[in-house]
Amino acid sequence: MLRPILLVEDNPNDIELTMIALERARLANPVISVRDGAEALDYLRREGQWASRAPENPAVMLLDKKLPKIDGHEVLKAVRADEQLRRIPVVMLTSSREEKDLLRSYDLGVNAYVVKPVSFDDFMDAINDLGIFWAVLNEPPPHSS
């Protein structure tokens, strides 16, 4: 079983567009979608409704910056601080082109920062590249399950 791609996104439009783009990228990895930062941490830590999920960590987490409850940066910070989770590749996938958001993401140890392009073709290219790179090409860290 391939490790899943975790999509953390609250906007249903973005979820739908991203799912379509991932679908079109023809990745074999399952895609798990969670709606806010708290649920993302639940999933990663196998708590709450995700307590009984399979133990392996996702191949990559696509993380929106602006999220209800716990925002993307806080999730990233919590992941990097967690011995079990800190090696998970995290890609910020966001609308924000603000310099300070980008800097903060890098400071917190993001693996990539992608501004969602307005054009769907461009967006699809980006998702395709991301999926191929992180889910297929990238060698995951050892013992990261």
Place this chain on the structure above:
Amino acid sequence: MANVYEAPSSANPTATSAETDCAREPIHIPGGIQPHGYLISVDDAGRMVQVSANLAELAGAPASSLLGQPLSQVLGDAAALCLNEVGTQAAPGAPRFICAIDDPRAATHGAAGHAPLAVVAHRHDGVTIVELEPAKGTADVFSSVYPLVQTFLRELGENRTIDQLAQSAANEIKRITGYGRTLVYSFDDAGNGHVIGEALDASYPSYLDQHFPGSDIPPQARALYVLNRIRLIADADYQPVPLVPAMHPATGRPTDLTWSSLRSVSPVHVQYMKNMGTWSSMSMSIVVRGRLWGLISCHHATPRLPAFETRAACEYIAQMLSLQIEAKEDRAQAEYRLELRDRLSRLVTAMTDSERFVDALATDAQDLLGLADAAGAAIVFDGQITQVGLTPDASTIERLVAWLDGQSDEVYATDAFAHASGEPVNPDAAGILAVSISKLFRNYVIWFRPEVVRALKWAGDPRSKLASLSSRLSPRESFDVWTETVRGRSLPWHAAELEIAMELRTALLGIVLRRAEQLAQLALELSRANEELEGFSYTVSHDLRAPLRHIAGFADLLRDMEADKLSERGRHFVERIIGSARFGGRLVDDLLAFSQMGRAALRIQPVDLATLVSELVAEQQRDHPERAIEWRVSSLCTITADAVLIQVVMRNLIDNAVKFTGNRVGENDSAIIEVGCETGRGELADHDVVFVRDNGVGFDPKYMDKLFGVFQRLHRFEEFEGTGIGLASVKRIIERHGGKTWARAQLDHGATLFVALPRRSVAPDLQARETPAAAVARIASVSTHGRPFRNVRKPSE
């Protein structure tokens, strides 16, 4: 002062040490008295313990035989009642009048030749010093004094000026004493005397308005004159009368005669008197606020002994004159201070109301100059010199400020600046008064007073005195008028002016401080507004961009997946939706980038324009392989600017040139784009001017003012696409560098866009500061069209 000169009689000093020796002379312990009276020291048991040798005449017995005897032994029982009061009334300080008695000899030898004696006494060093001086009678001395001073008293009310008072005092003292000449002097700060009042008999030379050098009176004499207000030398040919025993019986040292009215004076002083033709002299101190303000000095060509009552009247007049001078000076000072304070409060009000307080000071020239009674003033603030009235030129003021930096006082004043600084005399600024508001920032207010050339009349050349001292110590012999011309000096600064200058400083500091507070408040509000703006930008970035993205995304999907179900019109609409949404996205991205350009900190460093431009040209050639553009890039300079932002500028200019030459496609009609660099001239000296010239469509110069506006377009959308943010970004970036943008164009004849950048020096460590991630973030945030980096498209699937 001439009549009070006292100096040592022994010693054989060199010229240079003469004054020093003079200053060391212990004139308060002369070891004897003048012969016109008697001195008796009495212990607490009423016994005589030291007497003047001439007491023998009075007692009819050797002086030494009187020691240990009661005072009545000498004065007789007749005076007993009076003398009983000696013990109770004598106090330390100036001798008090106790009573007047008949000369004890008068009882046996008759009154003729034996004047009554005034008894004065004071306590000193544990004994009562009783002095007997010739008096007119034995009546109450005060009733005798009053008639003598009443004329002066009446004139006190009539005379308005100090000089008039001085003249009245001279007249009255001469009248009641009969001295041939009476002078009233005032002393300046250096101790030089100036004769301001004089009364004299025809045979005496006048000294009115003449000056006597301060060295005529050594410092210890001045100190003595503040304490002992009256001194009399009855006969310059007198033989001093020694004290018996010679030493003070209690202390074993020479008796301190500071307070004694009979004190003997230095033989050199007597010589000085004789040089002046004076055989008798009397002087009274004018003491104002505890300081020796001046002297009243009486001279007579022959020996003269004024009666005790006369002397007391003179002392009384001097006292009243002192008080009047003090009152008049105080009043004049108070009035002057009030006037200065009025001026200050007008200035402060004007400064508070004004945008720039320097302007307020300079505008109200009358009050600014009046504040220090000056002819000119300079305000040195924020590196600028504002001149008011009569001042030296700016470069002289700059030198002056540099010199003032070395002075530690907050208020510095001199009436002889050339002398103080070693600079040549400047007639417009012989005197300066400077207030430093801040030494650190070199902020000063400086007032100038012009040179006042004065001709000083000296009573004899003051310099000849030292010269004549070489072989034998002797006071100066010449009192002939000697005129000295004093140069390089202004009128002296008044204490009130220094005080008000200090207050102006305090007020200025208050205003500067308040200004700083207001600025800090403004900065706070500005940073708040900036934060709000950032918040707004963020909202735009994230929340406005997202729906545009969704519209474009779903419309793309609709076209891709459902196009065959739509009519031709429906597909056209979808294309319009996609186009509009993408353009909306670009507008948002460009607007954000534009706002970022205004906010991002500048990182100035040397930028090699040649490399930068050649990369941009190569990029254009890759992007537009179909275009045949003739690039003319002349030798480009290295500028100092923010590399990231200047790249945005050059990219925009070159993009524009490429875009607007799109109409030139013919073989003999190719696009020409020229990029060059030149040195700025005129007001742009010290600037590098970079230009990009094309032979494209140009524009009508009447729209010039719109060229650099945000979202301003001079061409229809269908002709040339774009959001209209490019040149607005150029302008904003160049302005943030302190530079200038402009253009030259003709419709259909191309356009040239210019940017001028100031040359600056760059701190060497600046380039190292930006981390790669920060640089990437910055490039991304200021890139228009939402594309910091070029998309390298995959070969289409």
